[in-house]
Amino acid sequence: MRAISQDTYGGPEVLKLIDTARPEPLPTEVLVRVEAAGVNPVDAKTRAGQGVAGLLGEPPFILGWDVSGVVKAVGHGVHTLAVGDEVYGMPWFPRAASAYAEYVTAPSRHFARKPANLDHIQAAAVPLAGLTAYQILTALADVQKDQRVLIHAAAGGVGHLAVQIAKALGAYVVGTASAGKHEWLRGLGVDAVIDYHSQELAEATGDLDVVVDLVGTEATLTQSVAVTRPGGLVVAVPSGSPQAVVDRAAESGVRVASYLVEPDGHALGEITELIESGAVRIEVEEVFPLAEAGAAHRRLEDGRTRGKLVLAVR
Ligand SMILES: NC(=O)c1ccc[n+]([C@@H]2O[C@H](COP(=O)([O-])OP(=O)(O)OC[C@H]3O[C@@H](n4cnc5c(N)ncnc54)[C@H](OP(=O)(O)O)[C@@H]3O)[C@@H](O)[C@H]2O)c1
Missing domain, CATH: 3.40.50.720 (NAD(P)-binding Rossmann-like Domain)
Structure with missing residues (x-):
């Protein structure tokens, strides 16, 4: 699969497109084909060696936590999601989720059903x-x-x-x-x-x-x-x-x-309801192709974003 990796801490230029093995779900995990990945300040801070860098170990690693996509496989013990479900989530935080990639695996309960009135780009902007x-x-x-x-x-x-x-x-x-x-x-x-x-x-x-x-x-x-x-x-x-x-x-x-944000599929389900009821709207200011993750980080680090920035993965 394609992913964005970095071999060293540094500026946006350290982010590069690689080919790497697709992960396999363990029991209680799902394999999600990522349609879009949200970009957050913690991604840029961690890329530069701050943020949660100390928890991820030394590079190389794949950044990213926010995903929206489709369940492609489920591990033993998964009861709440099935192959074909459209889901979104912020899995694993503050461990690595490696969301700047075509596939992620994570505990099924780190995800929730994607709001029906959002496309994957919009949904990927929401979780974190x-x-x-x-x-x-x-x-x-x-x-x-x-x-x-x-x-x-x-x-x-x-x-x-x-x-x-x-x-x-x-x-x-x-x-x-x-x-x-x-x-x-x-x-x-x-x-x-x-x-x-x-x-x-x-x-x-x-x-x-x-x-x-x-x-x-x-x-x-x-x-x-x-x-x-x-x-x-x-x-x-x-x-x-x-x-x-x-x-x-x-x-x-x-x-x-x-405060530090925690993965929480249940709370995300409540956010889905707020979005589907029209009480909460998501603003996506700009979408970048996965390969241009570095440009997305440059834009984020301007600090002037209105709403969110998202990577289109497919
Ligand atoms: N602890 C946690 O778990 C956690 C979770 C999420 C986020 N965070 C942190 O919270 C911060 C915000 O995250 P975010 O995703 O919302 O960032 P963001 O989207 O990049 O924030 C951009 C916005 O900040 C505004 N802004 C910049 N300086 C400002 C100031 N002095 N006063 C008022 N507005 C200002 C800008 O508006 P103007 O153009 O009007 O200035 C812009 O619209 C980041 O530091 C992030 O790392 C922490």
């Missing part, structure tokens, strides 16, 4: 970003109706899904984004948008119950704590909180949490 938004807003923050939720980087892959999932939970949702993305975010249901280039967060909002900080710098985390009510929660998504932020939060009675 969607699970991040869903797990944070439900299990971690337990967002309730009428609570006030702020999403930093609301226009990105995680952010645009978090805005819509928070709205589906009944929250009042504030987002930060550049002015050019405000109208689009209003179309996704955001209640208020803050241009982080020209507006001070503390002047634009306050008394928040939950902040999902997808920028995660000391500056944004400090501002996030300042606009959160005592007892409220700030989630530092990219890489946790520096001690100065933890101390500031403790002084004002604000809780801070770090």
Whole structure:
């Protein structure tokens, strides 16, 4: 099968197309023919030797976690999926899933049924970003109706899904984004948008119950704590909180949490329902052929993506 591999850590240029053996499913696993693979910041960070690179061992390895495709074989013990099923998922994270390839094998319960109203390109954009938004807003923050939720980087892959999932939970949702993305975010249901280039967060909002900080710098985390009510929660998504932020939060009675996304076929099934009901839409900004994974990483590393980037594998 064709796959994208790297022999060394480095820039996007280390990603290269190779031929390699197709994997075989073990008991409880499925073999999925990958139609499309989503691209996430953790892919680029790991390619460069950061992200979850320390967990994958030294290169060569095949990057990628988000897949949408068709079940081609099932191992002994698989009860919930059958050959021919269209599925999507973020298997194995933070171990390697090797999703930048024509086939992957993974535990069947790391997948869910692909939303019927999405094609494979759209579906491949959902799992990692969607699970991040869903797990944070439900299990971690337990967002309730009428609570006030702020999403930093609301226009990105995680952010645009978090805005819509928070709205589906009944929250009042504030987002930060550049002015050019405000109208689009209003179309996704955001209640208020803050241009982080020209507006001070503390002047634009306050008394928040939950902040999902997808920028995660000391500056944004400090501002996030300042606009959160005592007892409220700030989630530092990219890489946790520096001690100065933890101390500031403790002084004002604000809780801070770090977070790491987990494979979860059950939660993904709930995301499928949100998508099929029309409550959540996925935005794919650009599609690249598998062989151009390096170009997709360059685009991702610009940091300006509206929604998601996807690799078309077939
Ligand atoms: N811990 C975990 O399990 C986990 C899971 C998923 C993602 N993450 C991390 O969360 C971060 C976001 O992921 P993502 O996939 O959503 O990234 P992304 O799609 O690449 O985010 C791009 C968006 O970020 C916005 N942005 C950049 N700087 C900003 C700022 N200072 N304030 C507000 N918006 C800003 C950009 O909008 P503008 O053009 O308007 O600036 C752009 O729309 C990444 O660091 C990722 O690694 C962590």
